Amino acid sequence: MVDTVLLAMVANPLDGLSDEMDELLDGFMSKPLVGSSGLGLTNYIFWMCVALALLLIVIFAFKGRQTKGLVPQGVFVNAMESVVEFVRDDMCKSILGDSWKRHFPFLAAIFFFIVANSIVGIIPGAHPGTGTIGVTGALALCSFFYFIVMGIKRMGPIGYIKSLAPKGVVFPLNVLVWVIELFSTFLRLVTLAVRLFCNMFAGHVVMGTFAILAALFVGPLMQGVSAAAMGYAAASAFWIVLLIVIYLVEILVGIIQAYVFTLLSAVYIQLVESE
Numbered sequence: 616m617v618d619t620v621l622l623a624m625v626a627n628p629l630d631g632l633s634d635e636m637d638e639l640l641d642g643f644m645s646k647p648l649v650g651s652s653g654l655g656l657t658n659y660i661f662w663m664c665v666a667l668a669l670l671l672i673v674i675f676a677f678k679g680r681q682t683k684g685l686v687p688q689g690v691f692v693n694a695m696e697s698v699v700e701f702v703r704d705d706m707c708k709s710i711l712g713d714s715w716k717r718h719f720p721f722l723a724a725i726f727f728f729i730v731a732n733s734i735v736g737i738i739p740g741a742h743p744g745t746g747t748i749g750v751t752g753a754l755a756l757c758s759f760f761y762f763i764v765m766g767i768k769r770m771g772p773i774g775y776i777k778s779l780a781p782k783g784v785v786f787p788l789n790v791l792v793w794v795i796e797l798f799s800t801f802l803r804l805v806t807l808a809v810r811l812f813c814n815m816f817a818g819h820v821v822m823g824t825f826a827i828l829a830a831l832f833v834g835p836l837m838q839g840v841s842a843a844a845m846g847y848a849a850a851s852a853f854w855i856v857l858l859i860v861i862y863l864v865e866i867l868v869g870i871i872q873a874y875v876f877t878l879l880s881a882v883y884i885q886l887v888e889s890e
Contacts, residue, residue, distance in 0.1 A: 663744030733869020755808035766887030
């Protein structure tokens with residue numbers, strides 16, 4: 616992608632930035648790898664499967680080493696146990712109370728799935744599942760149906776529907792409150808999906824932009840050593856340093872987004888259980 620621009624580059628490296636950005640954004644489009652569009656294996660689904668496979672390998676490796684002794688040994692096992700305890704204590708016990716055991720598998724699965732996709736997303740050329748609204752929407756649907764089912768299981772279908780309007784509100788105000796609460800319930804689905812997608816997509820665009828700038832500014836140095844070329848090379852080194860920082864920040868953002876998504880799911884579950 617960058618090679619064509621490097622060969623055609625003359626005085627100003629930024630001359631090729633517009634074309635490169637267009638190509639970068641086009642690369643974020645969902646494209647079929649196998650089968651027809653919309654029905655086959657797309658680039659995003661492929662990398663989502665890669666993230667899922669890596670996650671399963673890590674989980675089985677963790678369980679295999681964990682069962683070898685009562686006391687956890689090794690950096691890997693201790694690190695994994697710390698993360699599991701973090702999900703258990705900060706996202707389950709603190710919000711759900713005594714019912715945390717029932718919901719822990721679901722919430723932990725969501726958290727680790729999002730983190731796995733975020734880590735895969737820093738691989739150059741990767742298109743993780745959380746980078747498309749289809750996957751984040753599916754995750755939001757899972758969370759949405761989960762807390763709805765928990766509410767119906769606890770109060771019954773009619774009881775759950777009635778619970779949307781607080782008790783003691785007189786007619787016809789209770790109807791208005793019920794409609795607002797119903798809209799708010801469905802709005803949770805949209806906010807979960809859009810928040811995760813926008814943060815992940817924006818991070819990938821920023822990383823791609825810094826990578827392009829680093830490559831464009833090092834181009835003149837390949838055409839010959841000169842004062843201008845050395846200046847561009849220094850600028851390229853600056854963009855590379857920023858790119859490394861952005862990579863580290865993106866990993867942190869991915870973990871934070873997984874935390875927020877899981878935390879909100881736990882809050883929604885707690886709301887239906889406290890009615």
